[in-house]
Amino acid sequence: MPVNLNLAPGIAIDAIELGAVAAGIKADGSNDLLLIHLPQGSTCAGVFTQNLFCAAPVTVAKAHLKKNKGAVRALLINSGNANAGTGQPGIDMAKVHCQCVADALHILPEQVLPYSTGVIGQLLPDELIQAGIKQSAQSLGNDWPAAAQSIMTTDTKPKLTSRQVTIEGQVITITGMAKGAGMIQPNMATMLSYLFTDATINTANLQQALDQAVSTSFNAITVDSDTSTNDACMLVATSKKVAMDNTHKQWPDFMSALSAVALDLAQAIVRDAEGASKFISVSVAGGKDTAQCKQVAYAIANSPLVKTAMFASDANVGRLLMAIGKTENSELDANAIRVSIGDVCAFERGGIAANYTEEQGATIMQEAEISIHVELGNGAAAATVYTSDLSHDYVSINADYRS
């Protein structure tokens, strides 16, 4: 059961057409292939996994995006098979599928970006996908919820949401979808996520906007510290409405809306993480820089002992100290560090806080949403990371499911 996963509804972006079909990759017969047709004039930016064994579609999508300087016309996404660890045959097949899309939509194959998610180390079922592409090209429409559903793997709920912002009198919409669930500690990227806007923004500014939005959203979550081979996050601007760049006086308004969509989707991934029963925010302040704050926050968020304590609703201050302390920040002063659970200070001046009681901690830990605050006393930087707990269901899901 996801933890408080209630996203604002997704709003369709005009001129974008989507087609989700059951190509037969997934054994259960659910939709597993999504074709997204973008209008002429669209610009596109992307961030991709840093995993050395990045999947074939990641390699091809990066190359196509670069070659076209962001002038992309179609996204092809399959779930159920990651096309990773498949060597040159996997890359060749991804290119063949881009050609199939190009044939169906009368565009160039280099204008198509492919994405895959699912089992690693198996070749895609070529014929099924080719047939699925033809079928999806014939069923293009504007069913965004069905699109968000079709990219799921172990997700229990689709993740689709929107924000709107008025710029120069025009209502600009930003709509995003994402899939997540496990193998989640994105590194300069995320699991699959697609963000769209109807504004007109050049590729360079679009990339900057995406990088900025991702740093505090998809690059601030972890389920299990594992970075997928297939992570990608894309931002498309259809160029149908007002033109703007990063010098526009309302650029901060656009960035605020974009960051809100990205953060909502990133948090939705954690809320629907494999086996999650708690949604945990770990905020670290007083660091020398953002990297130090993120390092400490991730040490807490990734600690199996912290995560099992969260599952048990155990206000285990000792495990929080252990996780902070293992980060090898020799310039930190243990006596300057404060640790709070919710609003209650539990540790300061090298020992358990004088007024802290186990009962206070236990009360806070009963909630499904828990916030941990750490003050390092070492500078002015801050960062927040979001994670889930480590439960029996996480073990069951990952012992049973072949990713």
Added chain:
Amino acid sequence: MPVNLNLAPGIAIDAIELGAVAAGIKADGSNDLLLIHLPQGSTCAGVFTQNLFCAAPVTVAKAHLKKNKGAVRALLINSGNANAGTGQPGIDMAKVHCQCVADALHILPEQVLPYSTGVIGQLLPDELIQAGIKQSAQSLGNDWPAAAQSIMTTDTKPKLTSRQVTIEGQVITITGMAKGAGMIQPNMATMLSYLFTDATINTANLQQALDQAVSTSFNAITVDSDTSTNDACMLVATSKKVAMDNTHKQWPDFMSALSAVALDLAQAIVRDAEGASKFISVSVAGGKDTAQCKQVAYAIANSPLVKTAMFASDANVGRLLMAIGKTENSELDANAIRVSIGDVCAFERGGIAANYTEEQGATIMQEAEISIHVELGNGAAAATVYTSDLSHDYVSINADYRS
């Protein structure tokens, strides 16, 4: 149930006296306090946790060891309470207990090194420990198995073993004990482990020997990637037998025996890890240096997705690739990397190996002991790391037990 935990028997070291008693720290009434009395002339070396929040006894033991240049006369170890996160009162109490031991044994308090393991963030029960010290000082003897039993927390079996080596016609014994179970990824140290020999070795050479033995044993294991606040590994030489230093022609023989004891105990900790059903060796060769090999090996050994696959006996090559690939070694060539499960090559040249079948992998994964081999193709260094799987029992133990 520990995985194939069968250590060679421990052999008593002459002139060392041990006393284990139930001081009442543990609620179940089992032995929880151990006093080890070392003969005059003993030398002692130690490595300690690098965790920023190192426990009060770690701070005191390091200071006493340094002050006495290794001329130590007693070790005091309690289980059930870590005396960590306890600030100055915790340090003051550890010093008081050293004074109690000194009074009972007619030595100096600085000749006593204290150690604690158990729950973090609570002060020790002072009166119970003081009474326990007196009782243990009166019951000193040579019951080494009882000593190894008394330092356990969530361990299911005591860990005690020995090796002997003949040097200049004298039989030299090396005997060690350890406790482990969880919060295990030692960093330049280990969980509590005590190694003893009857040879005569000066402190500097003893420290060098310990550092070397630890690097391939206690610093090559992980259960859950979490580094304890209380880790310590000590090596004591009673100076009763042959004198040697690192220029002695049989020094390599001594090192070989010492390393064997350390490796057996380190592996015993993994075999008896919380919830372990598999014992997994991850060896990485062809790296540019040992650090790179260890980094890749730990990325595999700590991956929750690899560990749950191991629990499920799933030969999941994709998760191994994911874990190797997330280490940010940009100079590695994915096409040069080979991955073997047991003796079977499963991945090479960027794809699943031509002759590999799922059936081969499945057969290997049925065993309780599994070896993973990675060839990086990037140099001549190698390293091996030992770990356990991630099971339902790990979650249960750590959701139920307050460490």
